[in-house]
Amino acid sequence: MSLLDVRDLSVVFQRRGERPFTAVDEVSFSVEPGQTVGLVGESGCGKSVTSLAIMGLLPQRGNKVTGEVNFDGADLLKLRPDDLRDRRGRDIGMIFQDPLSSLNPVIPIGTQVAEVLERHRGMDHKAALKEARELLDAVGIPDPTRRLKEYPHQISGGMRQRALIAIALACKPRLLIADEPTTALDVTIQAQILTLLKELVDETGTALIMITHDLGVVAGLCDTVNVLYGGKIVERAERHELFARPRHPYTHGLLNSVPRLDSPRGERLHAIRGSVADNIPWAEGCAFAPRCDNVVDACLDGTPPLEPTANGGDLRCNNPVSEEVAVP
Amino acid sequence: MSDPIIQPTVGAQRESVDPSAVTEKREGTLPRGLDRLGERKRARLEQLAQATADKGGVSLVRDAFRRLRRNPTAMVGASIVALFVLVAIFAPLLAPHDPAQRFDELTKNLTVDSIPGASSEFPLGSDPLGRDFLSRMIHGSRQTLFVGVLATLIGLALGVLVGALAGAFGGWVDNILMRFTDVMLALPALLLAISLVAMASRSSQWTVILAVAIVNVPIFARLLRGSMLAQRESDHVLAARALGVKRGAIVLRHMLPNAMTAVIVQATLTLSTAILEAASLSFLGLGDPDINRAEWGLMLGVDGQRYFEVRPELAYFPAVAIIVVALGFTLLGEGMREAIDPKSRR
Numbered sequence: 001m002s003l004l005d006v007r008d009l010s011v012v013f014q015r016r017g018e019r020p021f022t023a024v025d026e027v028s029f030s031v032e033p034g035q036t037v038g039l040v041g042e043s044g045c046g047k048s049v050t051s052l053a054i055m056g057l058l059p060q061r062g063n064k065v066t067g068e069v070n071f072d073g074a075d076l077l078k079l080r081p082d083d084l085r086d087r088r089g090r091d092i093g094m095i096f097q098d099p100l101s102s103l104n105p106v107i108p109i110g111t112q113v114a115e116v117l118e119r120h121r122g123m124d125h126k127a128a129l130k131e132a133r134e135l136l137d138a139v140g141i142p143d144p145t146r147r148l149k150e151y152p153h154q155i156s157g158g159m160r161q162r163a164l165i166a167i168a169l170a171c172k173p174r175l176l177i178a179d180e181p182t183t184a185l186d187v188t189i190q191a192q193i194l195t196l197l198k199e200l201v202d203e204t205g206t207a208l209i210m211i212t213h214d215l216g217v218v219a220g221l222c223d224t225v226n227v228l229y230g231g232k233i234v235e236r237a238e239r240h241e242l243f244a245r246p247r248h249p250y251t252h253g254l255l256n257s258v259p260r261l262d263s264p265r266g267e268r269l270h271a272i273r274g275s276v277a278d279n280i281p282w283a284e285g286c287a288f289a290p291r292c293d294n295v296v297d298a299c300l301d302g303t304p305p306l307e308p309t310a311n312g313g314d315l316r317c318n319n320p321v322s323e324e325v326a327v328p
Numbered sequence: 329m330s331d332p333i334i335q336p337t338v339g340a341q342r343e344s345v346d347p348s349a350v351t352e353k354r355e356g357t358l359p360r361g362l363d364r365l366g367e368r369k370r371a372r373l374e375q376l377a378q379a380t381a382d383k384g385g386v387s388l389v390r391d392a393f394r395r396l397r398r399n400p401t402a403m404v405g406a407s408i409v410a411l412f413v414l415v416a417i418f419a420p421l422l423a424p425h426d427p428a429q430r431f432d433e434l435t436k437n438l439t440v441d442s443i444p445g446a447s448s449e450f451p452l453g454s455d456p457l458g459r460d461f462l463s464r465m466i467h468g469s470r471q472t473l474f475v476g477v478l479a480t481l482i483g484l485a486l487g488v489l490v491g492a493l494a495g496a497f498g499g500w501v502d503n504i505l506m507r508f509t510d511v512m513l514a515l516p517a518l519l520l521a522i523s524l525v526a527m528a529s530r531s532s533q534w535t536v537i538l539a540v541a542i543v544n545v546p547i548f549a550r551l552l553r554g555s556m557l558a559q560r561e562s563d564h565v566l567a568a569r570a571l572g573v574k575r576g577a578i579v580l581r582h583m584l585p586n587a588m589t590a591v592i593v594q595a596t597l598t599l600s601t602a603i604l605e606a607a608s609l610s611f612l613g614l615g616d617p618d619i620n621r622a623e624w625g626l627m628l629g630v631d632g633q634r635y636f637e638v639r640p641e642l643a644y645f646p647a648v649a650i651i652v653v654a655l656g657f658t659l660l661g662e663g664m665r666e667a668i669d670p671k672s673r674r
Contacts, residue, residue: 055570057569085572085574088569088570088571088572089571089573090572093570093571094567094570094571096563096566096567096570101562101563101564102563102564102567103564104564104568104581104582104586105564105586106585106586107581107585115571115573115577115581116571116572119571119572119573119574119577120572164567167571
């Protein structure tokens with residue numbers, strides 16, 4: 001049985017007097033224990049909203065969440081707030097994008113790590129601080145004893161993200177959701193953080209949902225990749241399958257637009273034409289149709305279904321990129 | 329091709345290495361021909377390192393304190409406040425006489441149109457009842473400090489309670505509390521204070537303190553509510569929620585301490601208005617009815633006003649004292665606001 005099974009998750013934002021906006025549209029995916037699953041897509045495609053909905057962290061007002069999020073036999077969306085709160089941080093950890101703003105500026109790092117241990121493992125403050133020191137050490141923060149007493153603004157960005165990882169993994173959760181954990185960091189630190197995440201995930205057997213817009217991150221880390229577009233999953237495939245033979249024109253375009261070392265000098269980068277603003281609602285057809293090179297008449301006639309492919313993935317496209325035209 | 333700038337360094341090391349060590353290493357790898365260029369670059373790097381070195385690892389409070397110390401107006405305010413507090417604390421030692429005692433030497437010369445002036449034993453002369461005016465002035469500082477600080481603290485406590493409740497719960501709790509503070513804010517402060525004192529059956533020092541405190545509650549409440557709401561949307565509160573931290577702990581540990589800065593600055597500014605408001609109430613005769621108590625507002629209102637043509641000093645000294653002390657707190661408060669406000673950081 002899967003560790004996390006998301007079924008037809010939809011999030012609709014609605015404010016009085018405004019047209020409802022569907023941020024996440026019947027998204028389904030599952031995560032096996034110890035597996036790393038990627039959620040990939042551009043800004044505004046519903047990646048972060050999906051993760052917040054799974055955690056039950058969306059604002060109480062102004063949105064409607066439907067579907068099922070089965071985690072370990074319980075539907076997280078139907079749990080009482082207290083039960084869900086007990087699970088957050090203990091069973092499911094989360095890492096956010098901006099490590100500076102995600103740490104409380106007036107509390108020393110050590111106390112922040114200790115807080116989650118005290119909360120979920122009932123440790124007293126002294127024991128929790130001792131454990132916090134070991135956790136900071138484990139995520140590769142130099143001189144952890146000193147860092148315990150330091151405030152977030154006193155340590156570097158990379159160290160802050162390490163501290164956040166330490167906090168998220170403090171209770172050895174079975175699932176870790178990383179929401180663009182490397183976006184705010186420079187490239188060298190990004191690589192370190194990703195390596196660290198991979199090591200820790202392998203070591204502890206934690207399943208990981210990696211939310212990112214960075215295909216490089218996906219290539220290095222994820223077992224299965226879900227590509228989101230306009231709130232719907234448009235393609236799901238194993239990592240190697242996705243990179244070797246992208247079927248959906250959007251995925252294909254994304255991979256094509258990655259600059260390559262072996263491309264001739266002076267060659268223009270490929271870009272997907274248009275922008276997200278050109279999307280049409282899924283009800284009228286494929287949201288990607290206005291930007292798609294492979295568009296056919298059927299694309300403007302209702303939502304294309306998500307259908308299994310021969311290679312074990314799923315695809316939502318009427319006229320997929322043929323397997324031979326794949327990226328070299 | 330050893331450009332020292334893009335030379336790969338292992339990131340983990342780079343974080344812990346201090347800037348001087350890096351510059352030394354760079355110097356070592358420089359080719360000879362680039363010596364002069366490198367020299368200049370090194371000097372600039374060192375300059376940069378120095379500029380940032382004393383900035384790194386400085387806590388927010390210490391950083392703000394340093395900026396406060398560099399602000400001359402704030403320091404003038406701080407000196408006035410310090411002097412005032414010292415005088416208040418050591419009043420019994422500084423005052424030459426008992427402020428409530430009527431001296432025969434003074435009363436025998438006391439008539440309706442003549443009040444004894446300065447003499448060697450009584451440096452500021454007598455008040456209309458034959459008491460030592462200087463001692464009364466010095467003891468008056470205690471009263472002013474006591475009323476000002478207590479009124480501010482009570483107002484702060486109530487305001488923080490109301491603001492925190494409104495900001496933490498939002499929704500209808502917020503609506504009810506904020507409509508209530510709106511009503512209070514709509515009334516002029518002094519008018520509200522006068523009505524509150526008038527409501528008490530018997531006026532005393534405490535009715536003044538409470539009235540001034542209550543007048544300041546809505547200001548603190550509004551201020552704190554605003555920053556609490558901003559905190560509620562902040563990333564670190566979301567992160568705390570994602571860790572399953574309980575609601576009470578989120579409000580008390582994650583939201584309140586981060587929202588308090590503005591309120592603390594406001595408290596300093598409120599000290600000066602509280603002193604002014606308390607003095608105004610005493611001036612109007614709504615304060616403590618005890619005639620022996622030395623209080624600047626009372627001295628200004630009762631003695632100073634009545635005998636202004638006989639001895640105007642009786643009005644001047646308390647008035648100047650009130651103004652200077654209020655000014656001191658205002659300057660200090662403004663300086664603190666500037667020091668803490670990130671927008672005014674240089």
